[in-house]
Amino acid sequence: MKLEVVSLTKIYRHNIRNKIGNKHICNDECVIAVENVNFRVEEGEFVCILGPSGCGKTTIVRIIAGLDSPTSGEVLVDGVPVRGPGKDRCVVFQEFALFPWRTVLKNITFGLENTGVPKDERERIARKYIRLVGLEGFENAYPHELSGGMKQRVAIARALAIDPDILLMDEPFGSLDAQTRNLFQEELLRIWYETSKTIIFVTHSVDEAIFLADKILIMTARPGKIKKEIDVDLPRMRNRTSKEFNEIRSCVLDELRQEALKAMMMQHMKRLS
Amino acid sequence: MKVRERLLRIMRTFVPGAISLTVFAVVWEIVATLIGNERVLPRFSQVMISFYELKEYIPLDIIQSLIHFGMGISFAFLIAFPLGMLMGWFRGVFGFVDPIVEILRPIPPLAWIPLAIAWFHLTPIAASFIIFLGAFFPLLINTYMGFRETPKTLIEAAKVLGCDSDVRLMRYVALPHALPMIATGMRVGMGVGWMCVVAAEMFGVSTNGLGFRMFTKFFYNHQIDYVITYMILLGIISLVLDASFRYITGSLMKWRGGVVLEA
Structure with missing residues (x-):
């Protein structure tokens, strides 16, 4: 089963009421969560979506799952647009939701x-x-x-x-301590081998993404866009301290650093204005 | 060893209660003796003797009162539960029903007695209507709160697992989530309903009943010792009802890790 995300955009509207003087002024504040996101996931592929907090990673997963609908663009599973939750996709939530x-x-x-x-x-x-x-x-x-x-x-x-054909995982190991987390990553790879699912895995841990993924999608800070796709061609189980692993890590960290700087600048500008 | 521990635990739970009740009875006996007027405060021992003297009336009155109570509570549950469910799940229903509920809720159930008589005449239905009103609102409010506060993550988890219709989501997610709150509402409702029993029977809807006997017989004959006997009965029955309800619901809700049992 193949998944395509085509020019996906999601805008949240927050209705904000401001009281200025005696007048109530109503204006919609638009937050662009994700803008024009495009990517493909092949059958059986392990894809990590990596980005800073609040960059819209979760929004993408929710739209693929059918829990949210896109403002524009669409998600295609084997060419059929997603209209709501379906048996071909399932989500593992960060907060377990048991x-x-x-x-x-x-x-x-x-x-x-x-x-x-x-x-x-x-x-x-x-x-x-x-x-x-x-x-x-x-x-x-x-x-x-x-x-x-x-x-x-x-x-x-x-x-x-x-x-399900596609397993969506939204920062599933976010609440685990670092050592347990490493073990869980290894176990997830074992499960992935045994079940041959397509996995879309959201994380903000660079290490986790490189250890797990066939392909890493690096996202920009708000509005969330795909900044870069990186293929990880290392054989599994990957050695977290090997030279090749570190090369990819420094490349990814570089991309993310630019994003973090940009986000900080934007916050500064917002404060000043 | 285990038996001894268990015995110790039972002692620790019951001994303080037994001591305090004994002290209470002794003080009562002394104060009543000092007052020396049984129309103001009969002695404790005299009240205990009254239980024996009234042994013919007591079972009949308890049964009649429990019938009133049972009818009132059942009606309350049959209406409040489905209504609360719909109010908690569908915003529209809530917006429509809530204003009516909020206006009717503060009216004391006893204020409905004239209407109860006008509508149902002097029948057990009239009495159970008052009890119904007492039990209805706590049960309704807890039911809709329980449904409305179903965590969004659980609903979404259910959706991605193929639970897609409102009926299924209500049945398999919202209802189990709301059950502890509904049980609490039921307990509060039963408590309030039982408090309404005396007043509901006061106006003579039947020829038996704890409240009926207290007011129309004992009080008019200045038999204060009998009145107190029935007051104690009212307290004990409520205690037994509440304890058995907690016992039943507690075993249904093991998943909460004993929270309900200890509440």
């Missing part, structure tokens, strides 16, 4: 219940993914009994259980 009233097993079967898979089959599939993410023995635990890392495993298993 259903606290369901056990691990029942969280993972949730998506299958919606498609009318019979109970035995649902549980068989759920147990398969519980094994894949290494959560055996926690089938009947409730989310409040799990650590952050375990919750994220459940969230990944839950998304995989509906067997």
Whole structure:
């Protein structure tokens, strides 16, 4: 399954009411979250979207998922425009978004219940993914009994259980500590090999993007645009301290540094005006 | 070892309560003896004896009151639950219904007694209508709050997992999320409803009932000891109702990690 993002633009309107004197003045403040974003993701590819906070990474993922609609442009999955959430795409959210009233097993079967898979089959599939993410023995635990890392495993298993072609991951490891995060990246690659999904992974960690991705899309600060596409041709598992890895890192960091500077300048200008 | 620990824990929970209740009874007995007027404050021992003297009336009155209460609470639930659900989920319904609710809500249930009699005459329905009004609003408000405050992330997670219709989202996401709040609303509603029982039975809708007996028989005959006996009964029944409700709902909501049980 192939994904194309074609001249995608998203403008949020904030209705701001200002009271000046006795008059209420109503004006719409437009925030351009992303502007004219174009990229392609091939089947089975691992793509990282990398950029500073607030650059519209999440907006792109939400539009691909069908949770938001674009102001203009479109997202095509195998040539068919996305109109809303669909079974071919699933999201792993940063804040896990597990259903606290369901056990691990029942969280993972949730998506299958919606498609009318019979109970035995649902549980068989759920147990398969519980094994894949290494959560055996926690089938009947409730989310409040799990650590952050375990919750994220459940969230990944839950998304995989509906067997989507495209897995969208929005800073999924953002709340994990650095060491755990490295282990999770390795595990995600293993899962990616075993399931051969297409993965679109949002992050602001340069290291994470280079370790995981076939292709990195570097975004500019607001309004979010694709500044550069970088192909990472290193064989996996990649060595985070190798010379080649560091070369790509310095190239990526350079691009991001310009963006950070630009964002700072823009804030300065805004303060002065 | 385990048995001893459990015994200790039970002691720790119940001993302070038992001591305070005993002290309360003793002080009551002494004060009543000092006053020496049983129309002002009968002695504790006398009230305890009244339980025995009234043993023929008590079961009948409890049953009649529970019937009134049960009817009122059931009506309240049958209307407040679906209405609250719709109000919490659909903005439009909320905007339409909320103004009416907000105007009716501050009116004390007891102010409805004349209307209750005019509409339902002196029947048990009239009494349960008053109880209904007491229980309705807490239940309605908690229900719509529970539905409305369903986290957006959970709804979106459900959507990307293929849960796409309003009915399914309400059933599988909003309802389980709202359940603890609905249970709290039910508890508060039951409490208020029970407080309305005495007043609802005061105007003679039936020939039995705790409130009916208290006012139309004991109070008119200046049997203050009997009145106090029934007051204690009212308290104990409410306690039992609340404890059993908490027990039932607590076991349904293990996922909250005991929050409901301890609340």
